[in-house]
Each structure stands twice: as structure tokens, then as C-alpha cells.
Amino acid sequence: MVKKEILIVDDSEINRSMLRLMLEEEYDITEAENGAEAMAIIEKDDHIFRLILLDLVMPVMDGFQFLQELGNHKLDPEIPVIIISGDSSEESLDKAYGLGAVDFFTKPFNPSIVSHRVQNVINLYSHSYRDMLTGCYNRNGFIQIAEKFIQKEEDVTKYSMMFFDIKNFKAINSIMGNSGGDYVLKFISNGIQKSNLNPLFVARLEADHFVCLAEKGLVNYTSMMEENGSLLEFNGHTLQVRFRAGVAHLDIKRPVVEFMDRAKLALNYIEDEYLKPYAEFDGKMAQNYVNAAVVTSEFETSLDNGEFQVYYQPVMETSTGKVASAEALVRWIHPDRGLIRPDLFIPALEKDGYISRLDLFVDMKVNSVIKKWKADGLPVVPISVNLSWMDFYDADMIQLIKDRLENDPNSSKDIRYEITESSYAALKENRSIILREMRRLGAQLLMDDFGTGYSSLGMLMHYQFNILKIDMSIVRQLEVNAEVPHIVELIINMSHHLKMKVVAEGVETESQLNFLKNAGCDYIQGYYFSKPLPEEEFKAFLAKHLAEDKILTY
Numbered sequence: 169m170v171k172k173e174i175l176i177v178d179d180s181e182i183n184r185s186m187l188r189l190m191l192e193e194e195y196d197i198t199e200a201e202n203g204a205e206a207m208a209i210i211e212k213d214d215h216i217f218r219l220i221l222l223d224l225v226m227p228v229m230d231g232f233q234f235l236q237e238l239g240n241h242k243l244d245p246e247i248p249v250i251i252i253s254g255d256s257s258e259e260s261l262d263k264a265y266g267l268g269a270v271d272f273f274t275k276p277f278n279p280s281i282v283s284h285r286v287q288n289v290i291n292l293y294s295h296s297y298r299d300m301l302t303g304c305y306n307r308n309g310f311i312q313i314a315e316k317f318i319q320k321e322e323d324v325t326k327y328s329m330m331f332f333d334i335k336n337f338k339a340i341n342s343i344m345g346n347s348g349g350d351y352v353l354k355f356i357s358n359g360i361q362k363s364n365l366n367p368l369f370v371a372r373l374e375a376d377h378f379v380c381l382a383e384k385g386l387v388n389y390t391s392m393m394e395e396n397g398s399l400l401e402f403n404g405h406t407l408q409v410r411f412r413a414g415v416a417h418l419d420i421k422r423p424v425v426e427f428m429d430r431a432k433l434a435l436n437y438i439e440d441e442y443l444k445p446y447a448e449f450d451g452k453m454a455q456n457y458v459n460a461a462v463v464t465s466e467f468e469t470s471l472d473n474g475e476f477q478v479y480y481q482p483v484m485e486t487s488t489g490k491v492a493s494a495e496a497l498v499r500w501i502h503p504d505r506g507l508i509r510p511d512l513f514i515p516a517l518e519k520d521g522y523i524s525r526l527d528l529f530v531d532m533k534v535n536s537v538i539k540k541w542k543a544d545g546l547p548v549v550p551i552s553v554n555l556s557w558m559d560f561y562d563a564d565m566i567q568l569i570k571d572r573l574e575n576d577p578n579s580s581k582d583i584r585y586e587i588t589e590s591s592y593a594a595l596k597e598n599r600s601i602i603l604r605e606m607r608r609l610g611a612q613l614l615m616d617d618f619g620t621g622y623s624s625l626g627m628l629m630h631y632q633f634n635i636l637k638i639d640m641s642i643v644r645q646l647e648v649n650a651e652v653p654h655i656v657e658l659i660i661n662m663s664h665h666l667k668m669k670v671v672a673e674g675v676e677t678e679s680q681l682n683f684l685k686n687a688g689c690d691y692i693q694g695y696y697f698s699k700p701l702p703e704e705e706f707k708a709f710l711a712k713h714l715a716e717d718k719i720l721t722y
């Protein structure tokens with residue numbers, strides 16, 4: 169157990185030693201001979217003092233002056249102070265209380281009273297400002313102290329707010345037990361406080377969420393990356409602890425909570441948790457931000473108002489550069505906020521169960537577009553629709569898909585289904601019959617985001633897929649990590665052995681394309697060829713490619 173720290177400020181060595189004897193079994197004691205020395209220790213800021221025991225009459229800087237300084241001190245005015253003094257005149261006491269002292273002991277000290285009152289004061293103060301587990305601030309304490317600091321500071325642009333969370337904290341808790349989880353939290357809290365960031369204030373907000381306020385100049389991602397992923401030993405387990413950070417640089421004086429929200433929001437924009445486990449807030453994020461409660465309250469009206477639109481991203485055959493297929497990707501064109509990316513509202517819809525309505529909408533839309541284009545004699549390609557794990561619990565939706573496959577056998581060629589491994593759990597719960605049924609009826613299934621999760625291979629072993637999609641986070645690492653090209657080659661070979669075709673997602677550069685071409689990857693999806701396009705633009709894209717004989721017949 170980490171001991172709580174107490175600072176004893178007294179010019180009499182005998183007094184300090186006496187108090188130390190009474191308290192050192194339970195507390196970690198630091199001593200100072202006068203107010204100035206104590207102030208210097210506090211300013212160094214490598215302690216987390218829970219209490220100061222303060223003599224009033226001392227050379228250099230007396231207790232009153234010290235209280236005054238502490239009161240002005242922007243870093244940590246919230247450490248409670250108990251006066252220990254021979255001078256118990258009413259006048260001195262009044263003055264000391266007026267300057268913020270909270271209690272008073274007279275000499276000679278009674279060990280049992282000292283220990284109880286010390287404990288009481290620490291508890292009283294800790295509950296409201298401190299996180300009991302880690303000793304750093306709690307939400308309340310952080311907001312108060314950071315608010316005070318920001319309001320006093322002339323130029324707030326020198327500072328940054330950072331929001332941290334620990335990767336897989338729930339899993340850590342279940343593997344190592346709660347005591348292991350606590351150990352990790354203390355480790356992270358310590359790590360943040362002692363890091364090169366040298367933060368002004370650190371808090372644990374809840375669970376594995378930490379915030380800190382630091383000087384902008386000290387926010388150094390290279391050094392953060394070096395500290396990320398340290399190995400921790402606990403009860404015979406060795407564990408790698410990784411964190412992610414969202415950063416909001418202060419621009420003007422705003423309430424602290426706004427910067428905390430911004431830093432937290434930035435977390436959602438981390439694209440690769442390993443290569444770049446941090447993101448900085450920018451104005452666009454706030455504009456895009458949709459609160460989960462707002463999503464679900466607005467969803468049905470927005471759907472009725474036609475605010476959801478389907479975009480189409482072409483997928484090209486690698487060897488010929490012809491259009492082979494496309495993926496339907498939903499967009500929310502919000503009247504006030506503009507285009508909102510699916511990553512920002514799909515998780516909320518999944519939580520509330522609305523996602524299946526949206527998926528069904530996309531599916532029907534795609535079906536009607538294909539039918540219409542065919543009827544008009546326009547070029548078409550197979551289009552894949554994303555299914556959420558929730559869809560496997562929605563009997564109506566599944567029935568509709570099955571009915572269409574049964575009644576309209578052509579539809580299995582036109583519409584394909586993309587499934588991620590997040591559906592694995594749902595499928596295993598006796599629902600694997602659904603996928604088998606769909607396959608029996610001729611549906612083409614794509615394994616989406618291959619390589620991002622733990623059970624991608626499990627999925628392949630249990631279900632048959634027609635096409636495997638290599639996730640874009642892997643494609644991005646092709647030129648960064650020397651092992652990745654081998655892994656990608658192996659995935660492609662394995663897929664071909666299993667009679668699956670392979671799509672590489674997120675291909676942006678010519679060198680990625682060339683590598684994938686040589687490795688035998690069948691199809692390419694990515695900005696290199698095209699971003700997801702609104703319906704009319706996709707129609708034009710197809711027409712243009714038809715004119716150049718660049719559409720694959722199916």
C-alpha cells in the first residue's frame with residue numbers, strides 16, 4: 169500500500185522527531201525547518217501531500233506567511249493545514265484560521281489525539297478532492313483547481329488538456345482481478361505524474377479515465393510513445409499496459425469541463441491505436457460530435473426526413489483496374505451539422521437497437537437502386553451492405569433478407585453482406601443457423617475488417633465466406649512495419665487456399681497498390697481509386713468506366 173504523505177514544518181528538531189515518531193508508521197513524512205523550505209518542497213511538486221502540520225513561530229518564513237503563500241499558490245491550495253504551536257493565543261489562532269488552517273494542536277502532543285485528528289482531517293479533505301485509490305485528484309477536485317488556475321492565468325494558450333484511457337481495461341480487470349486492475353490504475357496515475365509531461369494537475373475521473381493539465385511545450389508524442397506499452401508484473405502475470413490520449417490545446421478562457429470534453433472527444437478520432445495512439449482536438453470534431461442520447465432521440469425523424477443517405481465506394485479488380493463491385497456506406501446528412509461519419513453514430517444506434525432499422529433501410533435502398541438501374545439499362549456491379557451484430561437478433565430483418573434471397577434468386581448476385589467479427593458472439597449464441605441459411609440461399613458473404621480483432625480466424629473456421637477484406641489498419645502498416653508485407657502475403661495465400669477472394673481496404677498510395685498487386689490481392693478498395701460517392705456520382709463513375717470498358721461483368 170502506498171503511504172499517504174504528510175509535510176511537517178517546524179524549526180524545532182525535537183518537535184519534528186516527536187511527530188514523525190507518532191505518524192511514520194502510517195504516513196510518509198517529509199520535514200521542513202521553516203515556511204520557505206516547505207514552500208520550495210511543495211513547488212518542486214514531486215509529492216502528493218495530504219496534510220501539512222505547521223508551526224507558527226519560525227525563522228526565515230513563519231507559519232502565517234507560509235499560509236498566505238500557500239493560499240496564493242496556484243498549484244495546490246487544497247492541502248489541509250493543521251497548526252502545531254506553543255502560541256495558542258486567541259489572536260494567533262484567529263489569524264491562522266483566517267488564512268485557511270483547519271485545525272489546531274497544542275503542545276505537548278498527545279499521540280492518540282494527534283493520530284486520530286490527522287486521520288480525520290485527511291479523510292475529510294480526501295473525499296471531496298482526491299481519488300482514494302490513486303491519490304490524484306478526483307473529478308471534482310480537478311475541476312476546482314484547474315478552473316482556478318485557468319481563470320488566474322493570463323495566457324492560457326500555453327497549456328493543454330489531456331485525456332487518457334487504458335486499452336482493454338475491462339479485460340485487465342477480469343484477467344488480473346480487481347486488485348490487479350487497481351494496481352494498473354495506480355501505475356498509470358504515477359506514470360502520468362512522473363512523466364516528462366510534468367503535469368500541473370492530474371485526476372482520475374472514473375474507471376480508467378484520467379485527465380491532466382500540462383504545459384503545451386511539454387506535450388511530446390515521441391516521448392509518450394516511449395512510455396506507452398510498459399510491462400507490468402503483478403501476481404505472476406506480465407502485462408503490457410497501453411494508453412490512448414486525446415489532447416485539447418487551450419485557446420481562450422473557457423470552463424475547464426469544456427476542455428475536458430474536447431480532449432475526450434479527440435479520443436474518438438484515433439485511427440491507429442498502435443502507430444499513433446493519440447489525437448488532437450480540432451474544431452471539426454465538435455461540429456461532428458453527436459451525443460448518443462441525441463442520436464437516438466433524433467434517429468426516427470431523421471430517417472423519415474431522408475437525412476440518411478447511402479454512399480457507394482467502388483472496389484476495383486487489381487489486375488485490370490476494372491470496377492468489380494462497391495460497398496454501401498451510410499452517411500447522416502444532418503441539417504445543422506452537415507455530414508456525419510458513421511463511426512460517430514453507429515455505436516449509439518447499436519446500443520439502442522436502432523441499427524437494424526438503419527441497416528434494413530440501406531439494404532432496401534441498395535436493392536431499389538440496382539433494380540432501377542438495371543431497368544434503365546444502366547451499368548451495375550454487385551454492392552455489399554454492412555450487417556451489424558445486432559441484425560442477427562432481429563428476426564424481421566433476417567426474414568426479409570431470406571425472403572428476398574428465396575423469391576428473387578438474382579438478388580444474391582446483386583447484394584452481398586459484410587460481417588465483422590463483432591458478430592461472432594451473436595452467431596455463436598445458436599444463431600449460426602442464420603448464416604448457414606443465408607449461404608444455402610446463395611448469399612455472398614464478406615468477412616470485413618479482417619485482422620483487427622481476436623477472433624478473425626475463429627470466424628473463418630466456423631463459417632464460410634466468399635470474400636475476405638483485409639482491414640485498412642494493416643494496409644497502412646505495409647510500409648511501416650517490416651513484418652506486415654509477409655503477413656499480408658500469408659493472408660492472401662491462406663484466403664486463396666480457402667477459396668476466398670481478397671479485398672484490401674483503405675489503399676491510398678501507388679506503392680501499396682503495387683505491393684498488393686504483386687502479392688496477388690484480387691481487389692482494391694480505397695481512396696487511391698475513389699472515395700465513397702453519393703448515388704449520382706457513383707452512377708457517373710460507372711458510366712465513365714463503362715465507356716472505357718472498365719466494368720467487370722458478373
Ligand code: C2E
Binds near residue numbers: 586617693695
Ligand atoms: P467498413 O465497413 O470497414 O468500411 C470501410 C471504411 O473505410 C469506410 O468508412 C470508408 O469510407 C473507409 N475508407 C475506404 N477507403 C479508405 C481510404 O483509402 N482511406 C481512408 N482513410 N478510409 C477509407 P466509413 O464510411 O466512415 O464507415 C466506417 C464504418 O462504419 C464501416 O467500416 C462500417 O463498419 C460502418 N458502417 C458504414 N455504413 C454502415 C451501415 O450501413 N451499417 C452498418 N451496420 N455499419 C456501417
Ligand code: MG
Binds near residue numbers: 554616
Ligand atoms: Mg464494410
Ligand code: MG
Binds near residue numbers: 616617637639640673
Ligand atoms: Mg472494413
